[in-house]
Amino acid sequence: MPPVEDVSQLAKSKQAAIKLMAESFKILQQAGGELPGREVVARLRTRVSFNEWELEVSPKTGYVRWEAIFSFYTVDSVKAGFLRKNKGTWYLTAKGEKALALGPIKLFEAASAAYRKWEQENKPTKPGPDTTAVETLDKEQFQKANLEAQALGGIREFIAAKNAYEFQDLVAALLRAMGYYTPFVAPRGKDGGIDIVAYQDPLGTTAPRIKVQVKHKPDAAVPVDDIRSLKGVINRDGEVGLFVTSGRFTSDAEYFARGADGAYSIARPE
Known part of the structure:
Protein backbone atom coordinates (compact mmCIF):
# COMPACT_ATOMS: atom_id res chain seq x y z
CA MET A 1 0.00 0.00 0.00
CA PRO A 2 1.52 3.39 -0.99
CA PRO A 3 1.97 5.99 1.78
CA VAL A 4 -1.32 7.58 2.82
CA GLU A 5 -1.52 11.36 2.69
CA ASP A 6 -5.28 11.89 2.57
CA VAL A 7 -7.28 9.48 4.75
CA SER A 8 -10.47 10.32 2.84
CA GLN A 9 -9.01 8.48 -0.17
CA LEU A 10 -9.14 5.19 1.72
CA ALA A 11 -12.02 2.75 2.12
CA LYS A 12 -14.35 3.56 5.00
CA SER A 13 -13.25 0.48 6.90
CA LYS A 14 -9.60 1.59 6.77
CA GLN A 15 -10.49 5.12 7.82
CA ALA A 16 -12.21 3.67 10.88
CA ALA A 17 -9.33 1.28 11.56
CA ILE A 18 -6.77 4.11 11.60
CA LYS A 19 -8.52 6.04 14.37
CA LEU A 20 -9.52 2.93 16.33
CA MET A 21 -6.04 1.42 16.29
CA ALA A 22 -4.37 4.61 17.49
CA GLU A 23 -6.95 5.26 20.21
CA SER A 24 -6.80 1.68 21.49
CA PHE A 25 -3.00 1.95 21.84
CA LYS A 26 -3.44 5.19 23.82
CA ILE A 27 -5.99 3.50 26.09
CA LEU A 28 -3.58 0.64 26.80
CA GLN A 29 -0.66 3.01 27.34
CA GLN A 30 -2.66 5.10 29.84
CA ALA A 31 -3.71 1.92 31.68
CA GLY A 32 -0.10 0.89 32.25
CA GLY A 33 0.20 -1.31 29.18
CA GLU A 34 -2.50 -3.92 29.73
CA LEU A 35 -6.27 -4.27 29.97
CA PRO A 36 -8.93 -6.90 29.31
CA GLY A 37 -9.86 -6.67 25.63
CA ARG A 38 -13.52 -6.05 26.46
CA GLU A 39 -12.47 -3.04 28.55
CA VAL A 40 -10.51 -1.60 25.63
CA VAL A 41 -13.64 -1.88 23.47
CA ALA A 42 -15.80 -0.33 26.22
CA ARG A 43 -13.48 2.67 26.49
CA LEU A 44 -13.40 3.10 22.72
CA ARG A 45 -17.19 3.53 22.79
CA THR A 46 -16.85 6.64 24.95
CA ARG A 47 -13.67 8.11 23.45
CA VAL A 48 -14.15 7.83 19.69
CA SER A 49 -16.58 9.81 17.55
CA PHE A 50 -18.37 7.46 15.14
CA ASN A 51 -20.21 8.32 11.95
CA GLU A 52 -23.51 6.75 10.92
CA TRP A 53 -21.89 4.14 8.69
CA GLU A 54 -19.61 2.96 11.50
CA LEU A 55 -22.55 2.64 13.89
CA GLU A 56 -24.67 0.59 11.49
CA VAL A 57 -25.06 -3.15 11.93
CA SER A 58 -23.14 -4.88 9.15
CA PRO A 59 -25.38 -7.18 7.06
CA LYS A 60 -22.43 -9.58 6.66
CA THR A 61 -21.50 -10.02 10.33
CA GLY A 62 -24.62 -8.98 12.23
CA TYR A 63 -22.40 -6.81 14.46
CA VAL A 64 -21.93 -3.06 14.78
CA ARG A 65 -19.63 -2.15 11.95
CA TRP A 66 -16.88 -0.38 13.90
CA GLU A 67 -16.59 -3.29 16.36
CA ALA A 68 -16.15 -5.75 13.49
CA ILE A 69 -13.56 -3.48 11.85
CA PHE A 70 -11.62 -3.06 15.08
CA SER A 71 -11.63 -6.80 15.83
CA PHE A 72 -10.43 -7.55 12.31
CA TYR A 73 -7.56 -5.06 12.27
CA THR A 74 -6.17 -5.97 15.69
CA VAL A 75 -4.77 -9.02 13.87
CA ASP A 76 -2.40 -6.68 12.01
CA SER A 77 -1.18 -5.19 15.31
CA VAL A 78 -0.57 -8.63 16.78
CA LYS A 79 1.39 -9.84 13.74
CA ALA A 80 3.43 -6.63 13.84
CA GLY A 81 4.38 -7.30 17.46
CA PHE A 82 2.67 -4.09 18.60
CA LEU A 83 -0.05 -5.88 20.55
CA ARG A 84 -0.13 -9.16 22.43
CA LYS A 85 -3.30 -11.00 23.41
CA ASN A 86 -3.39 -13.66 26.09
CA LYS A 87 -6.61 -15.22 27.40
CA GLY A 88 -8.69 -12.08 27.08
CA THR A 89 -6.06 -9.58 28.23
CA TRP A 90 -4.37 -7.26 25.75
CA TYR A 91 -0.81 -5.99 26.22
CA LEU A 92 0.80 -3.03 24.49
CA THR A 93 4.40 -4.05 23.76
CA ALA A 94 7.43 -1.76 23.83
CA LYS A 95 7.41 -2.00 20.04
CA GLY A 96 3.77 -0.90 20.04
CA GLU A 97 4.51 2.13 22.23
CA LYS A 98 7.25 3.13 19.83
CA ALA A 99 4.89 2.72 16.86
CA LEU A 100 2.23 4.86 18.56
CA ALA A 101 4.62 7.81 18.40
CA LEU A 102 4.48 7.57 14.58
CA GLY A 103 0.94 8.92 14.53
CA PRO A 104 -2.33 7.19 13.54
CA ILE A 105 -1.66 6.86 9.80
CA LYS A 106 1.92 5.61 9.98
CA LEU A 107 0.97 3.28 12.83
CA PHE A 108 -1.74 1.74 10.64
CA GLU A 109 0.64 1.48 7.67
CA ALA A 110 3.34 -0.22 9.78
CA ALA A 111 0.86 -2.77 11.15
CA SER A 112 -0.58 -3.48 7.69
CA ALA A 113 2.89 -3.93 6.19
CA ALA A 114 3.85 -6.34 8.97
CA TYR A 115 0.70 -8.37 8.40
CA ARG A 116 1.33 -8.59 4.65
CA LYS A 117 4.86 -9.78 5.32
CA TRP A 118 3.61 -12.42 7.75
CA GLU A 119 0.93 -13.51 5.28
CA GLN A 120 3.48 -13.98 2.49
CA GLU A 121 5.72 -16.03 4.76
CA ASN A 122 2.83 -18.20 5.95
CA LYS A 123 0.77 -18.71 2.80
CA PRO A 124 -1.63 -21.65 3.16
CA THR A 125 -1.18 -24.59 0.81
CA LYS A 126 -4.86 -24.34 -0.06
CA PRO A 127 -6.56 -21.06 -0.93
CA GLY A 128 -8.63 -19.72 1.96
CA PRO A 129 -11.39 -17.12 2.10
CA ASP A 130 -10.62 -13.63 0.88
CA THR A 131 -10.01 -11.55 4.01
CA THR A 132 -8.71 -8.41 2.35
CA ALA A 133 -11.78 -6.48 3.52
CA VAL A 134 -13.80 -6.66 6.71
CA GLU A 135 -17.06 -7.04 4.80
CA THR A 136 -15.95 -10.41 3.39
CA LEU A 137 -16.24 -12.04 6.81
CA ASP A 138 -19.57 -13.81 7.12
CA LYS A 139 -21.60 -13.91 10.33
CA GLU A 140 -20.53 -17.44 11.27
CA GLN A 141 -16.83 -16.64 10.94
CA PHE A 142 -17.16 -13.51 13.05
CA GLN A 143 -19.15 -15.30 15.75
CA LYS A 144 -16.51 -18.05 16.01
CA ALA A 145 -13.73 -15.46 16.28
CA ASN A 146 -15.48 -13.75 19.19
CA LEU A 147 -16.80 -16.83 21.02
CA GLU A 148 -13.76 -17.21 23.30
CA ALA A 149 -13.76 -13.52 24.21
CA GLN A 150 -17.46 -13.64 25.08
CA ALA A 151 -17.00 -16.76 27.23
CA LEU A 152 -14.06 -15.24 29.07
CA GLY A 153 -16.03 -12.06 29.63
CA GLY A 154 -18.86 -14.05 31.21
CA ILE A 155 -16.43 -15.86 33.52
CA ARG A 156 -14.86 -12.59 34.63
CA GLU A 157 -18.29 -11.09 35.37
CA PHE A 158 -19.22 -14.18 37.41
CA ILE A 159 -16.02 -13.90 39.45
CA ALA A 160 -16.33 -10.12 39.91
CA ALA A 161 -19.77 -10.64 41.47
CA LYS A 162 -18.29 -12.83 44.24
CA ASN A 163 -17.21 -11.38 47.57
Whole structure:
Protein backbone atom coordinates (compact mmCIF):
# COMPACT_ATOMS: atom_id res chain seq x y z
CA MET A 1 0.00 0.00 0.00
CA PRO A 2 1.52 3.39 -0.99
CA PRO A 3 1.97 5.99 1.78
CA VAL A 4 -1.32 7.58 2.82
CA GLU A 5 -1.52 11.36 2.69
CA ASP A 6 -5.28 11.89 2.57
CA VAL A 7 -7.28 9.48 4.75
CA SER A 8 -10.47 10.32 2.84
CA GLN A 9 -9.01 8.48 -0.17
CA LEU A 10 -9.14 5.19 1.72
CA ALA A 11 -12.02 2.75 2.12
CA LYS A 12 -14.35 3.56 5.00
CA SER A 13 -13.25 0.48 6.90
CA LYS A 14 -9.60 1.59 6.77
CA GLN A 15 -10.49 5.12 7.82
CA ALA A 16 -12.21 3.67 10.88
CA ALA A 17 -9.33 1.28 11.56
CA ILE A 18 -6.77 4.11 11.60
CA LYS A 19 -8.52 6.04 14.37
CA LEU A 20 -9.52 2.93 16.33
CA MET A 21 -6.04 1.42 16.29
CA ALA A 22 -4.37 4.61 17.49
CA GLU A 23 -6.95 5.26 20.21
CA SER A 24 -6.80 1.68 21.49
CA PHE A 25 -3.00 1.95 21.84
CA LYS A 26 -3.44 5.19 23.82
CA ILE A 27 -5.99 3.50 26.09
CA LEU A 28 -3.58 0.64 26.80
CA GLN A 29 -0.66 3.01 27.34
CA GLN A 30 -2.66 5.10 29.84
CA ALA A 31 -3.71 1.92 31.68
CA GLY A 32 -0.10 0.89 32.25
CA GLY A 33 0.20 -1.31 29.18
CA GLU A 34 -2.50 -3.92 29.73
CA LEU A 35 -6.27 -4.27 29.97
CA PRO A 36 -8.93 -6.90 29.31
CA GLY A 37 -9.86 -6.67 25.63
CA ARG A 38 -13.52 -6.05 26.46
CA GLU A 39 -12.47 -3.04 28.55
CA VAL A 40 -10.51 -1.60 25.63
CA VAL A 41 -13.64 -1.88 23.47
CA ALA A 42 -15.80 -0.33 26.22
CA ARG A 43 -13.48 2.67 26.49
CA LEU A 44 -13.40 3.10 22.72
CA ARG A 45 -17.19 3.53 22.79
CA THR A 46 -16.85 6.64 24.95
CA ARG A 47 -13.67 8.11 23.45
CA VAL A 48 -14.15 7.83 19.69
CA SER A 49 -16.58 9.81 17.55
CA PHE A 50 -18.37 7.46 15.14
CA ASN A 51 -20.21 8.32 11.95
CA GLU A 52 -23.51 6.75 10.92
CA TRP A 53 -21.89 4.14 8.69
CA GLU A 54 -19.61 2.96 11.50
CA LEU A 55 -22.55 2.64 13.89
CA GLU A 56 -24.67 0.59 11.49
CA VAL A 57 -25.06 -3.15 11.93
CA SER A 58 -23.14 -4.88 9.15
CA PRO A 59 -25.38 -7.18 7.06
CA LYS A 60 -22.43 -9.58 6.66
CA THR A 61 -21.50 -10.02 10.33
CA GLY A 62 -24.62 -8.98 12.23
CA TYR A 63 -22.40 -6.81 14.46
CA VAL A 64 -21.93 -3.06 14.78
CA ARG A 65 -19.63 -2.15 11.95
CA TRP A 66 -16.88 -0.38 13.90
CA GLU A 67 -16.59 -3.29 16.36
CA ALA A 68 -16.15 -5.75 13.49
CA ILE A 69 -13.56 -3.48 11.85
CA PHE A 70 -11.62 -3.06 15.08
CA SER A 71 -11.63 -6.80 15.83
CA PHE A 72 -10.43 -7.55 12.31
CA TYR A 73 -7.56 -5.06 12.27
CA THR A 74 -6.17 -5.97 15.69
CA VAL A 75 -4.77 -9.02 13.87
CA ASP A 76 -2.40 -6.68 12.01
CA SER A 77 -1.18 -5.19 15.31
CA VAL A 78 -0.57 -8.63 16.78
CA LYS A 79 1.39 -9.84 13.74
CA ALA A 80 3.43 -6.63 13.84
CA GLY A 81 4.38 -7.30 17.46
CA PHE A 82 2.67 -4.09 18.60
CA LEU A 83 -0.05 -5.88 20.55
CA ARG A 84 -0.13 -9.16 22.43
CA LYS A 85 -3.30 -11.00 23.41
CA ASN A 86 -3.39 -13.66 26.09
CA LYS A 87 -6.61 -15.22 27.40
CA GLY A 88 -8.69 -12.08 27.08
CA THR A 89 -6.06 -9.58 28.23
CA TRP A 90 -4.37 -7.26 25.75
CA TYR A 91 -0.81 -5.99 26.22
CA LEU A 92 0.80 -3.03 24.49
CA THR A 93 4.40 -4.05 23.76
CA ALA A 94 7.43 -1.76 23.83
CA LYS A 95 7.41 -2.00 20.04
CA GLY A 96 3.77 -0.90 20.04
CA GLU A 97 4.51 2.13 22.23
CA LYS A 98 7.25 3.13 19.83
CA ALA A 99 4.89 2.72 16.86
CA LEU A 100 2.23 4.86 18.56
CA ALA A 101 4.62 7.81 18.40
CA LEU A 102 4.48 7.57 14.58
CA GLY A 103 0.94 8.92 14.53
CA PRO A 104 -2.33 7.19 13.54
CA ILE A 105 -1.66 6.86 9.80
CA LYS A 106 1.92 5.61 9.98
CA LEU A 107 0.97 3.28 12.83
CA PHE A 108 -1.74 1.74 10.64
CA GLU A 109 0.64 1.48 7.67
CA ALA A 110 3.34 -0.22 9.78
CA ALA A 111 0.86 -2.77 11.15
CA SER A 112 -0.58 -3.48 7.69
CA ALA A 113 2.89 -3.93 6.19
CA ALA A 114 3.85 -6.34 8.97
CA TYR A 115 0.70 -8.37 8.40
CA ARG A 116 1.33 -8.59 4.65
CA LYS A 117 4.86 -9.78 5.32
CA TRP A 118 3.61 -12.42 7.75
CA GLU A 119 0.93 -13.51 5.28
CA GLN A 120 3.48 -13.98 2.49
CA GLU A 121 5.72 -16.03 4.76
CA ASN A 122 2.83 -18.20 5.95
CA LYS A 123 0.77 -18.71 2.80
CA PRO A 124 -1.63 -21.65 3.16
CA THR A 125 -1.18 -24.59 0.81
CA LYS A 126 -4.86 -24.34 -0.06
CA PRO A 127 -6.56 -21.06 -0.93
CA GLY A 128 -8.63 -19.72 1.96
CA PRO A 129 -11.39 -17.12 2.10
CA ASP A 130 -10.62 -13.63 0.88
CA THR A 131 -10.01 -11.55 4.01
CA THR A 132 -8.71 -8.41 2.35
CA ALA A 133 -11.78 -6.48 3.52
CA VAL A 134 -13.80 -6.66 6.71
CA GLU A 135 -17.06 -7.04 4.80
CA THR A 136 -15.95 -10.41 3.39
CA LEU A 137 -16.24 -12.04 6.81
CA ASP A 138 -19.57 -13.81 7.12
CA LYS A 139 -21.60 -13.91 10.33
CA GLU A 140 -20.53 -17.44 11.27
CA GLN A 141 -16.83 -16.64 10.94
CA PHE A 142 -17.16 -13.51 13.05
CA GLN A 143 -19.15 -15.30 15.75
CA LYS A 144 -16.51 -18.05 16.01
CA ALA A 145 -13.73 -15.46 16.28
CA ASN A 146 -15.48 -13.75 19.19
CA LEU A 147 -16.80 -16.83 21.02
CA GLU A 148 -13.76 -17.21 23.30
CA ALA A 149 -13.76 -13.52 24.21
CA GLN A 150 -17.46 -13.64 25.08
CA ALA A 151 -17.00 -16.76 27.23
CA LEU A 152 -14.06 -15.24 29.07
CA GLY A 153 -16.03 -12.06 29.63
CA GLY A 154 -18.86 -14.05 31.21
CA ILE A 155 -16.43 -15.86 33.52
CA ARG A 156 -14.86 -12.59 34.63
CA GLU A 157 -18.29 -11.09 35.37
CA PHE A 158 -19.22 -14.18 37.41
CA ILE A 159 -16.02 -13.90 39.45
CA ALA A 160 -16.33 -10.12 39.91
CA ALA A 161 -19.77 -10.64 41.47
CA LYS A 162 -18.29 -12.83 44.24
CA ASN A 163 -17.21 -11.38 47.57
CA ALA A 164 -13.65 -11.87 48.83
CA TYR A 165 -14.41 -15.04 50.80
CA GLU A 166 -16.42 -16.61 47.99
CA PHE A 167 -13.51 -15.97 45.62
CA GLN A 168 -11.10 -17.51 48.12
CA ASP A 169 -13.33 -20.61 48.39
CA LEU A 170 -13.46 -20.78 44.58
CA VAL A 171 -9.65 -20.83 44.40
CA ALA A 172 -9.51 -23.58 47.06
CA ALA A 173 -12.10 -25.62 45.16
CA LEU A 174 -10.08 -25.26 41.96
CA LEU A 175 -6.96 -26.55 43.71
CA ARG A 176 -8.90 -29.55 45.02
CA ALA A 177 -10.22 -30.21 41.51
CA MET A 178 -6.58 -30.28 40.36
CA GLY A 179 -5.85 -33.04 42.88
CA TYR A 180 -4.46 -31.00 45.77
CA TYR A 181 -5.48 -31.26 49.42
CA THR A 182 -6.38 -27.99 51.16
CA PRO A 183 -6.03 -28.55 54.91
CA PHE A 184 -6.16 -24.82 55.57
CA VAL A 185 -8.51 -22.24 54.10
CA ALA A 186 -8.42 -18.99 56.06
CA PRO A 187 -11.56 -18.12 58.05
CA ARG A 188 -12.90 -14.58 58.04
CA GLY A 189 -10.52 -12.20 59.73
CA LYS A 190 -6.73 -11.94 59.88
CA ASP A 191 -4.86 -14.77 58.18
CA GLY A 192 -1.21 -13.82 58.58
CA GLY A 193 -0.81 -13.29 54.84
CA ILE A 194 -1.72 -16.84 53.79
CA ASP A 195 -5.24 -17.68 52.65
CA ILE A 196 -4.86 -21.31 51.55
CA VAL A 197 -2.34 -24.09 52.12
CA ALA A 198 -2.33 -26.87 49.52
CA TYR A 199 -0.54 -30.25 49.59
CA GLN A 200 -0.04 -32.99 47.04
CA ASP A 201 -0.74 -35.63 49.70
CA PRO A 202 -2.94 -35.58 52.83
CA LEU A 203 0.01 -35.09 55.23
CA GLY A 204 1.97 -32.59 53.19
CA THR A 205 5.09 -34.75 53.03
CA THR A 206 5.56 -34.39 49.27
CA ALA A 207 6.95 -31.22 47.73
CA PRO A 208 5.83 -28.78 46.61
CA ARG A 209 3.76 -27.51 49.51
CA ILE A 210 1.88 -24.47 48.27
CA LYS A 211 1.13 -21.32 50.25
CA VAL A 212 -1.54 -19.32 48.50
CA GLN A 213 -2.44 -15.67 48.85
CA VAL A 214 -5.73 -14.57 47.30
CA LYS A 215 -6.63 -10.99 46.38
CA HIS A 216 -10.13 -10.19 45.13
CA LYS A 217 -9.86 -6.82 43.40
CA PRO A 218 -11.27 -7.20 39.88
CA ASP A 219 -10.54 -3.61 38.86
CA ALA A 220 -7.08 -3.25 40.40
CA ALA A 221 -3.53 -4.33 39.61
CA VAL A 222 -1.54 -6.17 42.28
CA PRO A 223 1.70 -4.26 43.03
CA VAL A 224 5.11 -5.83 43.37
CA ASP A 225 5.15 -5.19 47.15
CA ASP A 226 2.30 -7.70 47.59
CA ILE A 227 4.35 -10.37 45.82
CA ARG A 228 7.35 -9.53 47.99
CA SER A 229 5.16 -9.96 51.08
CA LEU A 230 4.29 -13.48 49.97
CA LYS A 231 8.01 -14.18 49.62
CA GLY A 232 8.42 -13.36 53.30
CA VAL A 233 6.29 -16.33 54.41
CA ILE A 234 8.02 -18.90 52.18
CA ASN A 235 10.61 -20.13 54.65
CA ARG A 236 11.02 -23.89 54.23
CA ASP A 237 12.51 -26.11 51.55
CA GLY A 238 9.80 -27.53 49.31
CA GLU A 239 7.46 -24.56 49.79
CA VAL A 240 6.27 -22.45 46.90
CA GLY A 241 4.11 -19.36 46.80
CA LEU A 242 1.05 -18.90 44.63
CA PHE A 243 -0.62 -15.47 44.34
CA VAL A 244 -4.10 -15.48 42.80
CA THR A 245 -5.99 -12.32 41.89
CA SER A 246 -9.31 -11.57 40.23
CA GLY A 247 -7.71 -8.46 38.75
CA ARG A 248 -4.32 -7.89 37.13
CA PHE A 249 -0.65 -7.72 38.07
CA THR A 250 1.60 -4.74 37.43
CA SER A 251 4.47 -5.40 35.06
CA ASP A 252 6.89 -5.07 38.01
CA ALA A 253 4.97 -7.75 39.93
CA GLU A 254 5.09 -10.14 36.96
CA TYR A 255 8.79 -9.50 36.44
CA PHE A 256 9.56 -10.14 40.11
CA ALA A 257 7.56 -13.40 40.21
CA ARG A 258 9.16 -14.76 37.04
CA GLY A 259 12.65 -13.99 38.29
CA ALA A 260 12.21 -15.53 41.72
CA ASP A 261 13.98 -18.85 41.04
CA GLY A 262 10.74 -20.64 40.16
CA ALA A 263 9.52 -20.45 43.78
CA TYR A 264 6.59 -18.15 43.05
CA SER A 265 3.69 -18.24 40.65
CA ILE A 266 0.95 -15.77 39.86
CA ALA A 267 -2.48 -16.45 38.41
CA ARG A 268 -5.55 -14.56 37.35
CA PRO A 269 -8.94 -15.86 36.17
CA GLU A 270 -8.59 -15.70 32.36
